[in-house]
Amino acid sequence: MTSNRMGFNQFLKKVAGQENLNLIIDSNMLIACFDEDHSNYNLVSDFIEKLESCAEVNFFTTVTTKAEYLDYQRRRFLTEGIFSLSSLSGVELIASAKQVIYQMKMRRGKRLADEEKRVGDDEENFNTALNYLQDSELKEIKKSFRARDVQNEIGWLKVCDLFLKKNIAEQEALLDEFCNYLSAHNDFQAHLFKNRNIDWKRATSLSSATGMGYSDALILNMFSETNLDYILTLDYDLIYAVSISAKNKFVVLPDSRLGDFKGTLKKI
């Protein structure tokens, strides 16, 4: 049996000239495509531009994917914003908050150094998300602002107002322009589905079959119930799961990553 994994270049050749090419795009592709600092930015954004110039493409995704994209950006805007508060001239942040932010900067520096060591020369494998604070770290910073109670948490609310509000809303609008969200309940999309009564419990069995994350299992479950043939992703677990659990579909990934699966998914 031939593999259902396809590199970017092979895919471009296969779909050149195609009209009405419907495909699913995963959150990590969207994140990489729109973030110049992402380790896969050039690779992914060049691919999407080439794809768009050689075929008439409709990008589909799910609301879970949108949530993942916006969550990444939320962490990014908050991290960059908060870090900029501790190095202002003319005004000093309260000592407790400054100290926590300093600790977080140190912690981030350490994990980035560890990641550099891990990937070595394979820079495309660098996990860019490590640049940004995790939710537990954001909570620590929020607590360090020492508001008396939620009603008086004006400082943190102002942080969100300044760094997030407008940025996230505008990003969401652009994402909405770029993508179509798959919905089995939408009559206009009826022709895209093999089965409109999606069994979401199947996502649980997909997740437990290969150990993939639940949000990936949700997108794979949706993909399996559609007539769409292709999913674009950078995610190792999703590529693995499509190879195992959706053999009649194709997963499209960077050419350089195809080799990663030759050993683990031999003959699949």
Added chain:
Amino acid sequence: MEDIKKNRRSIKEIKKDMLKIIKRRPTEEELIDLVKIINENAIPEDEIKIKKIAIKRENHDIEQNGL
């Protein structure tokens, strides 16, 4: 097919707008105002110390007197 966007802008144009948002930074003045608001709304350090002492005393009383 009416619900599927056919007339969206190109990825290049959408990306340009995305990158503009990512690169946008608040002004120095906005950041300074924000720090002032955070500082003004934080519980003063003295108050925290007093609270900690009060909690310590309370715990001590419970241990000593079973109150």
